[in-house]
Amino acid sequence: MQMHPAKRVEIVIENPLVGRLTNALTEAGVTGYTVVPVHGGAGRSGRWTREGQIGQAGMAMVICLIKPERLDTLLEAAFAVVERHIGVVSVTDTLVLRAERF
Amino acid sequence: MQMHPAKRVEIVIENPLVGRLTNALTEAGVTGYTVVPVHGGAGRSGRWTREGQIGQAGMAMVICLIKPERLDTLLEAAFAVVERHIGVVSVTDTLVLRAERF
Amino acid sequence: MQMHPAKRVEIVIENPLVGRLTNALTEAGVTGYTVVPVHGGAGRSGRWTREGQIGQAGMAMVICLIKPERLDTLLEAAFAVVERHIGVVSVTDTLVLRAERF
Amino acid sequence: MSDILALAGTNLISPIILSFVLGLAAALARSDLSIPEAVAKGMSIYLLFAIGFKGGASVAAHGVDGGLLMSVGAGVLLSFGLPLLAFALLKILTGFSRLDAAAVAAHYGSISIVTFVAATSVLESRGIMAEGYMVAVAAAMEAPAILSALWLVSRNGSGGRMEPGLMREILLNGSIVLLVGSFVIGLVTGEKGLGDIAPFIVSPFKGVLCLFLLDMGLVAGRGLLQSKGVIGLGAVAFGVIMPMTSSLIGLIFGLLIGLSTGGVVLLMVLAASASYIAVPAAMRVALPEANPAIYLTLSLGVTFPFNLTLGIPLYVALATQFTGG
Amino acid sequence: MSDILALAGTNLISPIILSFVLGLAAALARSDLSIPEAVAKGMSIYLLFAIGFKGGASVAAHGVDGGLLMSVGAGVLLSFGLPLLAFALLKILTGFSRLDAAAVAAHYGSISIVTFVAATSVLESRGIMAEGYMVAVAAAMEAPAILSALWLVSRNGSGGRMEPGLMREILLNGSIVLLVGSFVIGLVTGEKGLGDIAPFIVSPFKGVLCLFLLDMGLVAGRGLLQSKGVIGLGAVAFGVIMPMTSSLIGLIFGLLIGLSTGGVVLLMVLAASASYIAVPAAMRVALPEANPAIYLTLSLGVTFPFNLTLGIPLYVALATQFTGG
Amino acid sequence: MSDILALAGTNLISPIILSFVLGLAAALARSDLSIPEAVAKGMSIYLLFAIGFKGGASVAAHGVDGGLLMSVGAGVLLSFGLPLLAFALLKILTGFSRLDAAAVAAHYGSISIVTFVAATSVLESRGIMAEGYMVAVAAAMEAPAILSALWLVSRNGSGGRMEPGLMREILLNGSIVLLVGSFVIGLVTGEKGLGDIAPFIVSPFKGVLCLFLLDMGLVAGRGLLQSKGVIGLGAVAFGVIMPMTSSLIGLIFGLLIGLSTGGVVLLMVLAASASYIAVPAAMRVALPEANPAIYLTLSLGVTFPFNLTLGIPLYVALATQFTGG
Numbered sequence A, B, C: 001m002q003m004h005p006a007k008r009v010e011i012v013i014e015n016p017l018v019g020r021l022t023n024a025l026t027e028a029g030v031t032g033y034t035v036v037p038v039h040g041g042a043g044r045s046g047r048w049t050r051e052g053q054i055g056q057a058g059m060a061m062v063i064c065l066i067k068p069e070r071l072d073t074l075l076e077a078a079f080a081v082v083e084r085h086i087g088v089v090s091v092t093d094t095l096v097l098r099a100e101r102f
Numbered sequence D, E, F: 001m002s003d004i005l006a007l008a009g010t011n012l013i014s015p016i017i018l019s020f021v022l023g024l025a026a027a028l029a030r031s032d033l034s035i036p037e038a039v040a041k042g043m044s045i046y047l048l049f050a051i052g053f054k055g056g057a058s059v060a061a062h063g064v065d066g067g068l069l070m071s072v073g074a075g076v077l078l079s080f081g082l083p084l085l086a087f088a089l090l091k092i093l094t095g096f097s098r099l100d101a102a103a104v105a106a107h108y109g110s111i112s113i114v115t116f117v118a119a120t121s122v123l124e125s126r127g128i129m130a131e132g133y134m135v136a137v138a139a140a141m142e143a144p145a146i147l148s149a150l151w152l153v154s155r156n157g158s159g160g161r162m163e164p165g166l167m168r169e170i171l172l173n174g175s176i177v178l179l180v181g182s183f184v185i186g187l188v189t190g191e192k193g194l195g196d197i198a199p200f201i202v203s204p205f206k207g208v209l210c211l212f213l214l215d216m217g218l219v220a221g222r223g224l225l226q227s228k229g230v231i232g233l234g235a236v237a238f239g240v241i242m243p244m245t246s247s248l249i250g251l252i253f254g255l256l257i258g259l260s261t262g263g264v265v266l267l268m269v270l271a272a273s274a275s276y277i278a279v280p281a282a283m284r285v286a287l288p289e290a291n292p293a294i295y296l297t298l299s300l301g302v303t304f305p306f307n308l309t310l311g312i313p314l315y316v317a318l319a320t321q322f323t324g325g
């Protein structure tokens, strides 16, 4: 089956910032992403779980599949939001079906 | 530790189709997959979130780890289900422990 | 943007073992991971979904981004927990922003 | 007329309607207020269980008459037939593609159980009785409309196909099973069973309905925002004209069968209301190329609020007039 | 005998049992009806809190007597001992491996709190009183059976190991903590406390139980489908013979302690019921090689429905007979 | 004094407080007891809706007087002003950075609606009436404190910035919208509306509050474990001295406005309580470098339990004393 090279960007970010991140992505021309819930985690700011939370806090994972040439635009837009906040960003090489969608 | 090359296929698909997809995978001889919930996303068919949904709608992510030589069978089975629907498919090279399981 | 090579380890494991796994990772010096809920899946031990479950059972996905040179330590720690249990482990090459965090 | 307006006025000033309005307003103002999906689903299970059980217990108390079979038959007929009417109306009022029109039509042949529940609670507060078995009619009307819509599409060769397993999925769809199942439980355990669990399914019912409608308002409002520009004036007109027309057909059927005033109202409401759970899910499988933004916006964003606020009082007024009840 | 059947009949025609049957039927018919995990967990927390609180308040009202300590002691003894009986029976009736048999045995020594709750509500509707502290006995019986099972496995050298932290996890397991905690709160705040929150934990209790059993039916039914062929006729026989046998042992203990009729019934039910939450989770950690499909199917798919439908009326009949209550 | 202690004693022996203590104890003992996030959020929506509705219905019944506007004004003033006091106190008692101190200050100017709800239920059980519009005061006090805190930070040039959209987010925050919205619904539908849904929002209220406080205890306890060592003795002292001081300021305001005894108590409670939902979320956006462990531990782990157990009875005693009520 015909596959096309792409980048898979995975961003773990605090819930109150998800809207800002996806807005920034949209403004940067990124039209596709998927938001996955996160139940808990650990990092430089310590360990947490959903059960130890009240209200809107907690984190989410935003996954973007994108054409390789658009990666830098995306990362810059994402970084502007993520910069001052906790969370991580990773980029993996991948292949996608139906390239016309990206 | 001994690692074995494998493919990681990630399919984002509408909830009402998850059962059809996993059935198709099973019929194609794929015995292992993991279904992860999705909270929201955006694509060619617009932006959505769980909170703007009622009933069974929304999407899910199906992740399959598979021996490289079985990739084509899997993609064909998956594509037959996904074809007419919204959603994305990506394939990444990966390594797995305990190859006898795949 | 400056990216640094890293490994992305993805472990699917039973819920009652998540705490043990993250403790083992912490003891092995891994300070960062993300836990994602899993809604269902299939493998050598059969097919299951959240809806067919009562109580604490079910599975979760633990994702670790880690410096390549620390991979072996991580895998050994993880394997000690996962060994006798159902579940899968995969390792993918990736790139991360803000390497000082890993 | 002024009577209807007065009725509508009283209806509008109720916690139930105002909760829906609050949700709608919060969504349109882009507040982050939201009810967790699991809780909303839990409340809908509660409402289905309660309404089914009460219907069954009421049939147990009053006995079944020939009306049950006739009403179910009428409901099935309506569910099969109304999509054809809707399809024709859509061709006149909108420029929707054949596929989109068929998908919308399926929704209007099927029913909205929350509209039904809201109507029940309006009847109750006015002291108007209705046949308990109308719940069974509601269940019977969920599915046939989907078949009509698929037939509308397949007539010209392409598009909709009856996927293997889809029919079973539709008929064994959670809300049908729960409604019919709890109806049967209510029927079997009767007054005694109802007495046992009344403090759970009767007393707090209206309050739960308020919170559920708050959520419906949120969902409808967010849907409207997300699909701005998807539907034009003609489509909005359809969303109001269609329920008014179908309610009249429901009225005729109800009078012919000889239902009580309350029964006639409920049949009108079932005819007038449009599905927003079972049918959308079926459409995603059977007609994936049809645009969900269109049918969800019409059903949930136009027709549901219309029925809830103006439609129900109108139907009550008409039914009272014609049954002399 | 005909008496027992009549009792069973009345028992079967109750919203509680029929809700379970509805769930079971829906699952076996492969309907997509489902109750969100969070809501099901919420309901189980409600049930544990309510049953614990009411037990405590009842002890506060009637005073503690020596029966409390003796009953808890008897419960612990039963929980330690019944796995040995179960293990022996399994060796006779099935071909399960040592490991699987031990895992199953752990479940039957421990208890099912929903079966206990269902029995309480049967007693209530017949006007049979029971000691409030039976709730404490239930809590005490959850864990010891796990130790017995691990001992059964370790006896022949391999397999089960007491992972560090497992013991604490079992003893501080959510349902034990909630049951004991709310029992103590009920004990401390007494009738006044109960009065404060009765409209929450007393009146709607049976209704919530119905919805919870609907979910149990769904889960049990789906479990049966997923594990078709895992258990044979011998295992099914075990799933019925074991609770009947243990209930008799419970009967003897109850009579020796001098419990009231209701108390004897509840001790029989505790003995006869099998865990499906705490013990499975512990088994996944301690005996991961044991097959969960076996122990979940037996406990949830065979013994739970048996106790719910036939077992409880049988135990009530026996206890009434022997206590002369 | 002994009076206050007696009051505190009675207060402590209530299902509400003991449920919180149970949650706290379970978390500290590292039990896995937990209430699903969706259920906890569902309960908080229920509590907000119920408290808002009842407030509105009570205003509808007793009429509005000038006190409403004055009280809302006083609330806004307190919310703006108390962060300055908190900031000064923190500079004296702790070594927190400017940023952390400002973030903590925002929490103490804002309010905790659960503390308010708990106080309402204490007043009720003592038969002390309060103005229904205190609910509106609560809503008005949520946001201003955030602005004060951002001003405290921006004064010295760096750090906090008012992100675009943040102001709207804060003002249209779910709990404010729900509280104000249900207050208005209660006001509009009045006694009749309340009668309709009282079996849902009045009778089971205290019971739901118990389960919600159980969850708060679990969250507070887990938070304390996770942030051991983050706050020192000075900070703990702040967590007790600050609410006592603000409650006195609230007392003065309440007396000046001429509120009833119950109204004075509630204004004291609002002043004394610290936010743990709206403000933390706003801080994550506006002051991401401030340490959440500090402000959550202080607000949820120190001040909330203090107010719940000792604070409320103290405020009731003081208000009774000074209003002569």
Ligand SMILES: Nc1ncnc2c1ncn2[C@@H]1O[C@H](COP(=O)(O)O)[C@@H](O)[C@H]1O
Pocket (backbone or CB within 6 Å): A012, A038, A040, A041, A042, A043, A044, A045, A046, A048, A059, A085, A086, A087, A088, C031, C032, C033, C034, C035, C063, C064, C065, C066, C101, C102
């Ligand atoms: N190395 C890592 N691998 C995976 N997830 C991580 C890692 N580091 C941080 N995270 C996630 O990002 C969140 C915030 O991390 P931090 O900014 O390091 O406190 C954590 O709670 C994790 O969910």
Ligand SMILES: Nc1ncnc2c1ncn2[C@@H]1O[C@H](COP(=O)(O)O)[C@@H](O)[C@H]1O
Pocket (backbone or CB within 6 Å): A031, A032, A033, A034, A035, A063, A064, A065, A066, A101, A102, B012, B038, B040, B041, B042, B043, B044, B045, B046, B048, B059, B085, B086, B087, B088
């Ligand atoms: N480029 C992308 N990256 C990640 N997820 C995507 C992307 N495009 C689409 N999706 C997901 O697939 C769903 C349907 O996409 P579409 O078919 O483009 O409407 C979206 O709601 C997203 O969850």
Ligand SMILES: Nc1ncnc2c1ncn2[C@@H]1O[C@H](COP(=O)(O)O)[C@@H](O)[C@H]1O
Pocket (backbone or CB within 6 Å): B031, B032, B033, B034, B035, B063, B064, B065, B066, B101, B102, C012, C038, C040, C041, C042, C043, C044, C045, C046, C048, C059, C085, C086, C087, C088
């Ligand atoms: N090949 C696979 N790809 C993705 N997930 C898998 C795969 N095999 C197993 N899993 C996941 O791991 C769980 C246990 O697998 P197993 O140990 O094979 O029974 C399954 O329920 C899946 O969630």
Ligand code: NA
Pocket (backbone or CB within 6 Å): D082, D107, D108, D109, D110, D111, D112, D246, D270, D271, D272, D273, D274, D275
């Ligand atoms: Na209709």
Ligand code: NA
Pocket (backbone or CB within 6 Å): E082, E107, E108, E109, E110, E111, E112, E246, E270, E271, E272, E273, E274, E275
């Ligand atoms: Na037992």
Ligand code: NA
Pocket (backbone or CB within 6 Å): F082, F107, F108, F109, F110, F111, F112, F246, F270, F271, F272, F273, F274, F275
């Ligand atoms: Na305050």
